[in-house]
Amino acid sequence: MRALVLNCTLKPSPEPSNTQALADEVIAALRGHGVDVEVVRLADHHIPPGIKTDMGEGDEWPRIHRILSGCRILIFATPTWMGQPSSIAKKALERMDAMMTETRDDGTPVAYSKVAGVVVTGNEDGAHHVISQISGPLVDLGFTIPGQSWTYWNMGPGPGPSYTETDHKHDWSARTGRTMAANLVAAATALEAHPLPTPG
Structure with missing residues (x-):
C-alpha cells in the first residue's frame, strides 16, 4: 500500500518545516503498518495556479498527479496562516479540481x-x-475521510513558539497521529477489498 504526503509549507527546502516535523510522526506510524510513503514538498516545485491537471510547459503538477493517482492514502500537511490552510494547500486543491472528471477504465x-x-x-x-x-473538497472529489484521520498541534490563543521550538503537547499530537495512521490504513484496506461502486 502506498501513501503520498503533500507538505504544503511555504518554506522551500532545505529550510526546516514545522509541518514536516509533525507529519513525520504520522509517516513513521504508516511505515510501521507496512505502508510505502512518499513526501512531496510542494514549495520545491513549479506549480502554476489553475484547475487543469497539466497547465503546460514547465508545470510540475502532472508528475505529482501521477504519484497521487498511484496511492491509496493521501495526506495534506499544512501550516495555519490567519486561521486558513496555506496558499500552497489551496492551490493544490484547485489543481485537483480536474480529478472531478477523471475516471478509471x-x-x-x-x-x-x-x-x-x-x-x-x-x-x-x-x-x-x-x-x-481540506477535508470538504477531498470528499467532493470522491476521497473517503475515515473517522479521526487528522492530527494537529498549536499553542492555543495568541502567538507563540512554533512546533519545533517547544515540547508543549507533542505527546498528544503524536499519539493522535498514530491513531490517524491506523484509521487510514484500516479504511484503505477495507476499501481495497470492497471498493466503492461506480456511480449510477
Whole structure:
C-alpha cells in the first residue's frame, strides 16, 4: 500500500518545516503498518495556479498527479496562516479540481476508494477549521475521510513558539497521529477489498 504526503509549507527546502516535523510522526506510524510513503514538498516545485491537471510547459503538477493517482492514502500537511490552510494547500486543491472528471477504465472516479487525512500545525488555534477546509473538497472529489484521520498541534490563543521550538503537547499530537495512521490504513484496506461502486 502506498501513501503520498503533500507538505504544503511555504518554506522551500532545505529550510526546516514545522509541518514536516509533525507529519513525520504520522509517516513513521504508516511505515510501521507496512505502508510505502512518499513526501512531496510542494514549495520545491513549479506549480502554476489553475484547475487543469497539466497547465503546460514547465508545470510540475502532472508528475505529482501521477504519484497521487498511484496511492491509496493521501495526506495534506499544512501550516495555519490567519486561521486558513496555506496558499500552497489551496492551490493544490484547485489543481485537483480536474480529478472531478477523471475516471478509471470502468468509469469509476479516480479518487474513489482512496482515503485521505490532514496534518495541521500553527502556534495559534484554527486547526479544526483548517481540517474541515481540506477535508470538504477531498470528499467532493470522491476521497473517503475515515473517522479521526487528522492530527494537529498549536499553542492555543495568541502567538507563540512554533512546533519545533517547544515540547508543549507533542505527546498528544503524536499519539493522535498514530491513531490517524491506523484509521487510514484500516479504511484503505477495507476499501481495497470492497471498493466503492461506480456511480449510477
